[in-house]
Amino acid sequence: MKARYLALCALLPTLGIQAQTTAPDGNTNFRLWRDSQGRSVEATFRGIENGKVYLQTRDGRMFDFPVANLTPEDQKAAATLKPEGVGIQKNTGLAQAAAIIDKGVLLGLEKAGQKPNALASDEQFIRRVYLDLAGRIPTRAETMAFLADPSAAKRATVIDTLVNDDGFSSHLFNYFSDMLRVADDAQKAKFFTYQEWLKAQITANRPWNEIVKDMLVADGKLLDNGAAGYLLRDRGMRLDNLSLTLSTFLGANVSCAQCHDHPFADWTQRQFYEMAAFFGASDTYNRNLPRGMMRGLRDELTQQQYQQARRLFDVNSLAIQDGKENDLTLPDDYKYKDGKPGEAVKPKLVMWSADDRRLRCYQDAEMAMKKTEDASQLREVFATWMTSPDNPRFAMTIANRLWKQVFGVGLKEPVTDLDDPNASSNPLLLQHLGREMVRLKFDLRAFMRLLCNTQTYQREAVTRELALGEPYYFPGPILRRMTAEQAWDSCVTLAIGDKVDHFKLKRAEPYKQVMALNVSEITPSQIVEKLAEVQSMRRMADGALGGGGKGAAKKKNRRAQMMQPNNEEEDGFTRPTMLEGLALARASELRQPEKDGHFLRMFGQSDRQISDSNTVEGSIPQVLMLMNGEAQSVLQNPQSLVLATAMGEAETAKKVESLYYSFFSRKPTPAEMTAATQAFDAGLSSADLCWVLFNAREFVFVQ
Numbered sequence: 001m002k003a004r005y006l007a008l009c010a011l012l013p014t015l016g017i018q019a020q021t022t023a024p025d026g027n028t029n030f031r032l033w034r035d036s037q038g039r040s041v042e043a044t045f046r047g048i049e050n051g052k053v054y055l056q057t058r059d060g061r062m063f064d065f066p067v068a069n070l071t072p073e074d075q076k077a078a079a080t081l082k083p084e085g086v087g088i089q090k091n092t093g094l095a096q097a098a099a100i101i102d103k104g105v106l107l108g109l110e111k112a113g114q115k116p117n118a119l120a121s122d123e124q125f126i127r128r129v130y131l132d133l134a135g136r137i138p139t140r141a142e143t144m145a146f147l148a149d150p151s152a153a154k155r156a157t158v159i160d161t162l163v164n165d166d167g168f169s170s171h172l173f174n175y176f177s178d179m180l181r182v183a184d185d186a187q188k189a190k191f192f193t194y195q196e197w198l199k200a201q202i203t204a205n206r207p208w209n210e211i212v213k214d215m216l217v218a219d220g221k222l223l224d225n226g227a228a229g230y231l232l233r234d235r236g237m238r239l240d241n242l243s244l245t246l247s248t249f250l251g252a253n254v255s256c257a258q259c260h261d262h263p264f265a266d267w268t269q270r271q272f273y274e275m276a277a278f279f280g281a282s283d284t285y286n287r288n289l290p291r292g293m294m295r296g297l298r299d300e301l302t303q304q305q306y307q308q309a310r311r312l313f314d315v316n317s318l319a320i321q322d323g324k325e326n327d328l329t330l331p332d333d334y335k336y337k338d339g340k341p342g343e344a345v346k347p348k349l350v351m352w353s354a355d356d357r358r359l360r361c362y363q364d365a366e367m368a369m370k371k372t373e374d375a376s377q378l379r380e381v382f383a384t385w386m387t388s389p390d391n392p393r394f395a396m397t398i399a400n401r402l403w404k405q406v407f408g409v410g411l412k413e414p415v416t417d418l419d420d421p422n423a424s425s426n427p428l429l430l431q432h433l434g435r436e437m438v439r440l441k442f443d444l445r446a447f448m449r450l451l452c453n454t455q456t457y458q459r460e461a462v463t464r465e466l467a468l469g470e471p472y473y474f475p476g477p478i479l480r481r482m483t484a485e486q487a488w489d490s491c492v493t494l495a496i497g498d499k500v501d502h503f504k505l506k507r508a509e510p511y512k513q514v515m516a517l518n519v520s521e522i523t524p525s526q527i528v529e530k531l532a533e534v535q536s537m538r539r540m541a542d543g544a545l546g547g548g549g550k551g552a553a554k555k556k557n558r559r560a561q562m563m564q565p566n567n568e569e570e571d572g573f574t575r576p577t578m579l580e581g582l583a584l585a586r587a588s589e590l591r592q593p594e595k596d597g598h599f600l601r602m603f604g605q606s607d608r609q610i611s612d613s614n615t616v617e618g619s620i621p622q623v624l625m626l627m628n629g630e631a632q633s634v635l636q637n638p639q640s641l642v643l644a645t646a647m648g649e650a651e652t653a654k655k656v657e658s659l660y661y662s663f664f665s666r667k668p669t670p671a672e673m674t675a676a677t678q679a680f681d682a683g684l685s686s687a688d689l690c691w692v693l694f695n696a697r698e699f700v701f702v703q
Contacts (some may be wrong), residue, residue: 025027031077035069045081046095047152054152056099081507094156095434098453104429104630105456108473117460122147123666124156124703125458130703131482132406133162133448135171135586136489138424139497140645140662159452161443166501169203170588172444174485175405176202177613178200179248180230183608184592187235189315190515192508193222194229195592207442208398209387212249216383221319223512228320235318236285242276251397251418252350261336266419267350270338273330277347278382280326281375286317300524309527312534315515322376347378351386352419361388393418396434400424402444403433406451408467408478408702416612425471437492461703466507481616482700484603485587490699491599491631492584493644494662496577503576504590505545534539545576545590579640580633599631626695633693636687646686652677655686663693 027083034040043055052064126146130138139682203212215230222228235243239258246252257267298306334341349365365385397418404410412424440446459476493500514537576585593608594600602625604615656676660668
């Protein structure tokens with residue numbers, strides 16, 4: 001056993017991140033193309049389709065004309081060169097928009113005295129784009145289909161496919177869940193309606209500004225209106241919620257200003273309270289329980305039942321209501337000369353510069369405030385101002401966040417501090433991305449599609465570690481570890497393939513049906529019946545997702561445990577595929593967040609208490625999880641797709657190749673093939689090689 005383990009470990013050093021050299025075909029440069037009539041154009045090669053050559057000039061314009069019209073020398077070049085960057089685009093506007101972004105990056109690189117990286121190989125690209133857009137690695141079949149596609153437009157085609165796929169929605173939900181602190185449990189209630197509302201908005205591709213505005217103006221009960229979940233997540237803490245709203249959606253560094261004038265930014269405490277006054281009439285802490293009924297319940301119920309009944313009533317009172325008056329006042333310890341402790345505060349929008357006053361969103365907000373009949377309309381004024389296409393900070397903030405999603409680092413870091421856009425690594429590019437977000441009408445799929453079609457995105461990754469505070473000029477994306485959700489979803493993909501997106505968790509409606517009640521009319525006996533329903537529902541909901549990690553289920557007959565079919569429904573809850581005691585479903589369809597000890601938590605999934613708090617730092621528990629955790633057991637189970645596919649090959653070399661394509665989307669190098677075949681000859685199996693590749697450094701990195 002020890003010898004076998006040492007043999008496995010001996011393979012690991014050969015599996016580092018694969019270094020790529022610049023392609024020798026010269027396709028990273030613009031060249032002069034000539035036709036038979038002596039006309040010329042300086043352009044980069046985009047490919048050949050249907051007898052036409054496609055060229056793109058430095059200013060982003062796309063040209064196509066018959067290959068036969070080129071000089072013999074250029075016909076030969078067109079036949080041998082690989083397409084540069086995005087390849088052919090049916091949508092010339094997209095190609096031009098991508099080229100303008102590339103030009104902005106190149107200007108930044110030239111100013112810094114740097115050069116862009118060479119283009120990534122197809123093998124690197126397909127794995128990267130699946131992780132960045134679908135949140136998982138591609139299946140072996142998906143990789144092979146892409147690599148075998150002879151079309152010059154295949155990169156653009158796969159991007160189009162992925163941004164319109166369920167996986168994109170799942171991946172984006174994971175990101176927003178970390179950003180918005182989406183959790184199953186908050187304020188002594190289940191926030192299932194909020195989760196499913198957010199998923200529905202992403203799936204429907206609703207514009208980002210509309211999604212955010214709906215969250216800010218939502219009212220009513222959480223059980224009835226999922227959008228209310230954003231404000232109710234901070235029930236009774238309107239100042240904390242405003243601080244998160246401003247930093248999350250506007251990149252405003254205001255956290256310190258909640259208690260005192262900001263020592264490092266131009267935010268004062270009074271400005272913070274003037275912004276908070278827009279929510280001064282909004283009540284998220286309504287607990288008007290009928291006192292007479294509560295006294296009666298105390299006499300009729302046990303102490304435990306009484307406490308459970310109070311929680312049930314709290315769930316039904318979890319709602320947003322607007323009054324007529326703004327009740328916000330300066331804090332009792334206010335110490336500045338521009339106000340007195342306890343003084344009433346009138347709403348006023350902050351301005352980062354005098355130029356902001358000329359923006360239409362400010363002018364419209366000031367006019368709207370004059371027309372408001374009472375304070376109940378102030379939230380609408382604030383939300384309209386913040387999410388307006390004319391508010392450049394709102395567009396720049398989400399653009400900067402999504403840029404970081406695919407490049408590994410934002411143009412301005414941290415993404416929650418955009419008070420000074422000129423402090424970014426490329427201010428002109430950041431402003432341009434904000435304008436592109438507006439041009440695309442806050443369509444997040446279209447924006448991600450645009451970023452991934454740039455040459456900048458499709459270049460080789462930078463593998464060196466960035467120094468703290470070092471500006472990054474984007475010669476290519478940075479090498480980075482997978483997020484916890486990417487790693488988990490990739491494991492599930494290895495186990496069940498493209499069925500990874502089949503299971504959709506639906507808990508909101510069963511929860512609402514059980515929890516909803518008429519507080520003013522319910523009797524003690526009905527309360528007892530309702531509490532029994534609640535307990536049963538909770539057991540069903542928890543059981544639908546398996547043991548969640550270190551439960552007893554994983555210890556019971558692992559190898560004999562059969563996969564269960566997707567979406568098997570019982571008592572209103574669907575069941576995902578189960579193997580080795582684990583629910584094989586997307587991270588977005590599991591508990592939010594998962595239980596301690598689960599793969600997701602071990603790999604850095606946040607506890608959803610602080611925004612953007614997930615981590616990609618490595619740890620000893622992660623290493624142990626990869627070596628002998630539940631996920632490893634799933635992959636080594638003969639029923640897992642990755643292992644079953646490899647074992648279906650007759651030749652050793654084909655088994656090895658199958659596993660490399662499954663884990664890394666590439667063929668093994670000659671040295672890796674030699675090492676693996678020698679290991680097979682020494683008695684190692686396909687399952688053993690699964691262990692090796694799963695533990696390789698290359699697996700957990702987005703290259």
